[in-house]
Amino acid sequence: DTGVSQNPRHKITKRGQNVTFRCDPISEHNRLYWYRQTLGQGPEFLTYFQNEAQLEKSRLLSDRFSAERPKGSFSTLEIQRTEQGDSAMYLCASSLVLAGTNTGELFFGEGSRLTVL
Amino acid sequence: AQKITQTQPGMFVQEKEAVTLDCTYDTSDQSYGLFWYKQPSSGEMIFLIYQGSYDEQNATEGRYSLNFQKARKSANLVISASQLGDSAMYFCAMRDLPTSGTYKYIFGTGTRLKVLA
Numbered sequence: 248d249t250g251v252s253q254n255p256r257h258k259i260t261k262r263g264q265n266v267t268f269r270c271d272p273i274s275e276h277n278r279l280y281w282y283r284q285t286l287g288q289g290p291e292f293l294t295y296f297q298n299e300a301q302l303e304k305s306r307l308l309s310d311r312f313s314a315e316r317p318k319g320s321f322s323t324l325e326i327q328r329t330e331q332g333d334s335a336m337y338l339c340a341s342s343l344v345l346a347g348t349n350t351g352e353l354f355f356g357e358g359s360r361l362t363v364l
Numbered sequence: 365a366q367k368i369t370q371t372q373p374g375m376f377v378q379e380k381e382a383v384t385l386d387c388t389y390d391t392s393d394q395s396y397g398l399f400w401y402k403q404p405s406s407g408e409m410i411f412l413i414y415q416g417s418y419d420e421q422n423a424t425e426g427r428y429s430l431n432f433q434k435a436r437k438s439a440n441l442v443i444s445a446s447q448l449g450d451s452a453m454y455f456c457a458m459r460d461l462p463t464s465g466t467y468k469y470i471f472g473t474g475t476r477l478k479v480l481a
Contacts, residue, residue: 278467289368289455289471290409303468338409344467351459352399353469355409 249273251356253339259362260329267325268359272341279322280353281314282338290338296322329363336360366391368456368472375477377446384431385441385475387456395461398439399469400430403453412454415439446479453477 252271260266272279278297282290293312294304298319311329316322326333337360340353367390377383389398400412415423415430423430431440443450456472 280469282471287474289473292468292470295468336407340409342467351397351467352411352414353401353409353457354411355401357408 251339251341251354253337253356253359255359256357257360257362259364261364262331263328265325265327266329266361267323268337268339268361270322270324270339270356271320272322272339273343273354276341276343276354277319278342278344278351279316280340280342281322281324282340284336284338284358285334293324293337326361329361331363334361334363366393366458366460366468366470368458368470370456370472370475372475373473375475376480377443377450377477378480379448380445382442382444383446383477385443385454385456385477387439387441387472389437389439389456389458391437391458391460393460397459397461398430398432399457399459400428400439400441401455401457401471402450403455403474405452409455413441443477448479448481451477451479 280295281293284290294314296316311327314324336358338358340355342351342353344351369388396417398415402410413425413428415432422432427444429442453474453476455474459467459469
């Protein structure tokens with residue numbers, strides 16, 4: 248049973264460069280979430296997908312951030328023209344939510360840590 | 365707007381003692397779910413326990429129990445018989461079910477628990 252997989256685990260980049268993170272969710276899960284976590288803080292919601300549809304995007308997410316989930320499988324999160332304030336851990340999580348139920352905990356990946364110099 | 369509040373930045377507990385981590389929430393929805401996650405220093409988020417808003421009994425999972433007081437909008441985590449391996453950050457989270465049918469999970473700022481030998 249494979250869990251949520253994220254890569255790269257660590258990325259160091261220079262300010263102004265573009266970076267892309269990939270997330271492979273648990274295969275039968277229909278929802279995929281991206282969160283950002285800075286040191287000592289809780290995960291901050293960025294966006295989420297149900298299958299291939301992006302259903303919600305945080306207002307905190309600037310136009311430099313874009314996420315995709317082609318074919319409802321893996322997802323990518325791209326940050327263009329990175330800034331030092333983008334330095335954080337980017338967490339991906341997936342869940343299985345079925346109609347008529349109110350359960351569905353998030354299963355998290357190990358995260359992708361971004362450092363912008 | 366939905367909100368999770370964890371007022372204890374840090375807590376200490378003696379090994380084998382019980383400890384309560386506080387969580388209060390704010391939502392206007394009638395149907396929601398409450399979760400607790402553990403994040404050890406290694407960084408992965410581990411799901412601990414879930415409580416649905418309509419569940420009449422407090423949730424329990426092994427040494428974890430959730431003290432759910434709906435009228436007070438609190439969902440405190442109780443860890444019994446603390447172990448050294450319980451030292452970690454603990455996050456309370458809530459998932460709403462707005463009329464649009466979307467699920468979004470929001471997290472508190474966390475409580476760092478240190479178990480003393």
